[in-house]
Amino acid sequence: MGREEALKKIRDIVNDPVGSVKKFKDNEKKPVFSYFCTYTPEEIIHAAGGIPFRIMGETKSVERADSHLQSYSCSLVRTGLDMALLGRLDFIEGTVFPHTCDSIQRLSDIWKANAKYPYHTDIVLPVKLNTKSARNYLIEELEAFKESLEKHLSVKITDEKLQESIKLYNKMRENLARLYKIKRDAQKSQQLILASDVNNCVKAAMYIPVEEHNKLMDELLDNLDEGSNIDDNNIDKNKSDDRPRVIFSGTLCVFPEILDYVEEAGGVVVGDDMCTGYRYFATKVDESNNNPIDAISDRIIKRPICAAKHNPDFDRGSFLKGLSKDANADGVVFLLLKFCDPHSFDYPYLVESLKEIEIPSILIEAEMDNPALGQVQTRIEAFVEMIRENK
Amino acid sequence: MAVEKKVKDPEREKRKFQSAKDMRELMTAYYTEAKVAEVDGSKKIAWITSGGPVEPLHAMDVIPIYPENHSAMLGASKMSVELCEVAEEMGYSRDLCSYFRADIGSAVTKKSPIPGALPKPDFLVASNNICGTVTKWYEVLSRFFEVPLFLIDTPFIHGEVTKQSQRYVEAQMEEYIEFLEENCNQKFDRDRFGEVANMAVKGVALWEDVLATCENKPSPMSCFDAFFFIGPIVTLRGTEKCNEFYKKLVSELKERIENNISAVPNEKIRLLWDNIPIWTRLRDRSELFASHNACLVADTYTNAWARSKINTDDPVKGLANALHNVYLNIDFQQMIEEVKVLVKRFSADGFVIHSNRSCKPYSLGQFDMAKIIQEEMDIPTLIIEADQTDDRVFSEEQTKTRVEAFIETITDKAS
Ligand code: SF4
Ligand code: SF4
Numbered sequence: 114m115g116r117e118e119a120l121k122k123i124r125d126i127v128n129d130p131v132g133s134v135k136k137f138k139d140n141e142k143k144p145v146f147s148y149f150c151t152y153t154p155e156e157i158i159h160a161a162g163g164i165p166f167r168i169m170g171e172t173k174s175v176e177r178a179d180s181h182l183q184s185y186s187c188s189l190v191r192t193g194l195d196m197a198l199l200g201r202l203d204f205i206e207g208t209v210f211p212h213t214c215d216s217i218q219r220l221s222d223i224w225k226a227n228a229k230y231p232y233h234t235d236i237v238l239p240v241k242l243n244t245k246s247a248r249n250y251l252i253e254e255l256e257a258f259k260e261s262l263e264k265h266l267s268v269k270i271t272d273e274k275l276q277e278s279i280k281l282y283n284k285m286r287e288n289l290a291r292l293y294k295i296k297r298d299a300q301k302s303q304q305l306i307l308a309s310d311v312n313n314c315v316k317a318a319m320y321i322p323v324e325e326h327n328k329l330m331d332e333l334l335d336n337l338d339e340g341s342n343i344d345d346n347n348i349d350k351n352k353s354d355d356r357p358r359v360i361f362s363g364t365l366c367v368f369p370e371i372l373d374y375v376e377e378a379g380g381v382v383v384g385d386d387m388c389t390g391y392r393y394f395a396t397k398v399d400e401s402n403n404n405p406i407d408a409i410s411d412r413i414i415k416r417p418i419c420a421a422k423h424n425p426d427f428d429r430g431s432f433l434k435g436l437s438k439d440a441n442a443d444g445v446v447f448l449l450l451k452f453c454d455p456h457s458f459d460y461p462y463l464v465e466s467l468k469e470i471e472i473p474s475i476l477i478e479a480e481m482d483n484p485a486l487g488q489v490q491t492r493i494e495a496f497v498e499m500i501r502e503n504k
Numbered sequence: 505m506a507v508e509k510k511v512k513d514p515e516r517e518k519r520k521f522q523s524a525k526d527m528r529e530l531m532t533a534y535y536t537e538a539k540v541a542e543v544d545g546s547k548k549i550a551w552i553t554s555g556g557p558v559e560p561l562h563a564m565d566v567i568p569i570y571p572e573n574h575s576a577m578l579g580a581s582k583m584s585v586e587l588c589e590v591a592e593e594m595g596y597s598r599d600l601c602s603y604f605r606a607d608i609g610s611a612v613t614k615k616s617p618i619p620g621a622l623p624k625p626d627f628l629v630a631s632n633n634i635c636g637t638v639t640k641w642y643e644v645l646s647r648f649f650e651v652p653l654f655l656i657d658t659p660f661i662h663g664e665v666t667k668q669s670q671r672y673v674e675a676q677m678e679e680y681i682e683f684l685e686e687n688c689n690q691k692f693d694r695d696r697f698g699e700v701a702n703m704a705v706k707g708v709a710l711w712e713d714v715l716a717t718c719e720n721k722p723s724p725m726s727c728f729d730a731f732f733f734i735g736p737i738v739t740l741r742g743t744e745k746c747n748e749f750y751k752k753l754v755s756e757l758k759e760r761i762e763n764n765i766s767a768v769p770n771e772k773i774r775l776l777w778d779n780i781p782i783w784t785r786l787r788d789r790s791e792l793f794a795s796h797n798a799c800l801v802a803d804t805y806t807n808a809w810a811r812s813k814i815n816t817d818d819p820v821k822g823l824a825n826a827l828h829n830v831y832l833n834i835d836f837q838q839m840i841e842e843v844k845v846l847v848k849r850f851s852a853d854g855f856v857i858h859s860n861r862s863c864k865p866y867s868l869g870q871f872d873m874a875k876i877i878q879e880e881m882d883i884p885t886l887i888i889e890a891d892q893t894d895d896r897v898f899s900e901e902q903t904k905t906r907v908e909a910f911i912e913t914i915t916d917k918a919s
Contacts, residue, residue: 181871183889185599185861214638218660219868220903222836226872235671237659240632247674253668254659267914341558378625423639423655452599454864461595478597 114151116336119329120310127313130320134166135204137322144206150213154409159278160270167319168193174482180347181223187452188481189218197228207232214455232265239434242414242424249412275405279398281323286394288330295337297383297440305337308382309369357500361385362455365398365447374490378497383440401490420455430466435473444500445474463492523753527903533734535618543622551625551757554635555830556824559704562742564688568737574622575603579783579893581617585915601862602894603752604641620875625650627687633833635865653751661834670802674824701819704742710750712810717757718801722766724757727803728790731781737809766823768799779858779866784895798910802850836869847881854914855885862892
């Protein structure tokens with residue numbers, strides 16, 4: 114399988130997540146557990162013999178969810194519920210709701226009352242991540258989740274199984290980290306991979322069994338490594354790369370085309386702090402810890418935090434500044450889903466933080482059922498032009 | 505369509521509450537003390553969320569300040585929109601809770617009905633038992649004032665309280681006490697705290713008595729009055745002053761019942777209200793309903809303050825429990841059960857739901873709730889789209905038309 118073929122497979126998965134996971138479900142005879150937020154401990158679902166599947170809503174207008182949810186809830190919540198109400202998710206065993214924000218919290222109630230799947234659970238994660246009591250609670254909550262899956266599926270989730278799952282997921286994280294590095298360090302002449310394809314690789318990991326993803330990524334990365342010569346001195350260092358370098362920050366990116374707008378305008382996407390991006394795979398689970406639940410909790414605490422969490426020891430402003438410096442970025446695009454409270458709260462502070470290192474930014478608020486992509490493209494073009502002149 | 509007539513009530517004077525004056529004095533004294541403390545440093549000042557543990561602050565002689573209450577004041581005095589706009593210029597989305605936007609706008613500009621705005625905090629206490637918004641709001645305040653923040657993280661209750669979440673909240677109460685000791689340079693006096701907790705329990709019971717008088721037909725006060733009188737149970741809970749005030753209010757209400765003074769002169773329709781009031785339109789709403797002989801006799805908002813009781817056998821644990829179980833921290837299946845009880849207790853003929861753009865934890869789920877209440881309790885429901893303090897999202901005409909149609913449905917049903 115060549116690079117193009119691997120990329121095409123990944124694109125197909127992202128274009129039809131439901132169809133793709135259904136195929137795996139039918140072939141492997143495994144129950145699918147859907148979830149909304151990347152704080153879901155996928156390893157536990159995997160070790161229970163299930164396939165974790167992230168619901169990212171759909172980019173189309175809402176048909177049924179509007180009679181359950183007000184128009185001022187985010188489009189992830191509205192289009193996600195719509196999928197359930199339209200029967201698009203009838204193949205799933207159930208849904209796992211880790212505590213994220215006020216909207217997801219109530220969505221869980223509404224979901225439970227209206228979309229009747231055999232399994233429904235809430236993992237009420239702590240919001241606070243910096244204290245010992247929060248850590249203890251997190252561990253107990255994950256244990257409870259494990260038990261609830263065991264009971265529902267009549268299986269035993271042994272430590273050995275969990276450790277195997279952790280290895281597979283760590284492999285997936287390593288792969289994606291390598292892909293990000295390749296993308297970040299590639300020279301203009303190399304044109305290795307489009308930003309949207311990088312994004313597709315991350316999302317595909319949330320849609321299909323991890324084993325399959327690892328296979329596809331191995332293929333892709335071998336191919337890319339060949340062409341990238343990242344650590345090789347052969348790169349023509351003189352050939353200056355004058356492309357404006359852009360980082361994304363925000364919620365989830367459901368429109369990969371938005372990333373490509375940057376590159377079509379002559380820029381390059383060199384990293385992100387998004388939950389369909391870096392936040393998803395950053396930080397591995399410690400394989401040397403022989404208490405796997407403890408190790409998984411540790412990752413949840415240590416990974417770069419989402420705006421919906423509270424950790425006085427982790428400053429999102431400093432983190433974004435660090436990312437920008439490491440990637441040598443010239444500008445940041447904030448991509449938020451409209452009506453997303455946690456991220457909207459952080460936005461002004463993040464802009465301030467970036468100003469300290471003189472990095473300009475723009476804000477794009479998108480709604481999945483009403484994206485106005487034309488306008489977005491125009492704004493991104495103008496932004497790339499602006500940072501090119503600043504360079 | 506009929507033009508709304510401002511019904512001139514000949515007995516208006518008679519209906520005025522004696523206690524309103526007392527309450528204004530009480531609240532003025534409270535804010536004055538805080539403003540003095542800000543200047544002379546005689547007492548520490550803490551900003552705290554409405555669902556937060558205020559009793560330990562009183563036990564430590566710290567003055568608690570409630571930005572939410574202040575934002576409601578900003579709404580009632582029609583200053584909120586201007587201040588929300590200040591926040592929006594700072595980059596805060598117009599979709600964020602308007603309490604927050606008005607508050608940060610006031611902190612920055614010092615504009616407020618209180619001269620010089622709220623006194624600056626020495627530290628901050630937030631509990632996310634009401635929403636995730638306050639976590640973020642207080643992070644913003646912590647950076648703005650450069651003061652420490654203590655967050656009490658109260659896991660949401662889907663179904664039942666779990667052992668682990670109970671342990672977690674209890675552990676945080678002890679951490680909270682340590683935080684207070686550090687920030688006040690003073691040992692926490694557990695006996696004193698026990699007394700405050702007892703006082704708070706009595707205060708909550710008195711508040712319950714206040715609200716219970718509205719079971720009477722006709723109701724001696726409406727929930728618009730309750731929205732006004734809620735101030736002390738939120739801000740001064742655990743103090744003697746708070747309890748004194750409510751004792752008087754209860755007797756005044758009982759007197760009204762004896763003398764047959766009702767909130768709405770000719771009460772024919774009794775309604776239940778859901779969600780935070782529309783502070784900017786309190787008066788108009790009250791008159792609109794009254795003009796149809798309808799009285800809003802109870803609401804989920806003020807009743808929420810009557811349900812959190814501390815078990816004083818072990819007040820620290822008791823407080824943890826009370827915090828954990830507040831109305832906005834339970835799933836909507838449980839909320840619906842509570843609404844049903846209110847419908848019965850207060851003999852409501854209809855259910856008015858404020859779909860409040862600012863408050864997602866309160867509002868999402870209301871559509872399902874409306875349907876279930878309508879079906880199972882057999883009463884009409886009305887959903888009003890508005891906002892607690894951002895008047896820009898309010899449509900006067902539309903609301904009026906819908907209220908009128910709703911009243912008609914109830915009237916038809918009765919006849
Ligand atoms: S996008 Fe924001 S509001 Fe929507 S579910 Fe995620 S955190 Fe919540
Ligand atoms: S109005 Fe709602 S969102 Fe705003 S602070 Fe209060 S509980 Fe939180």
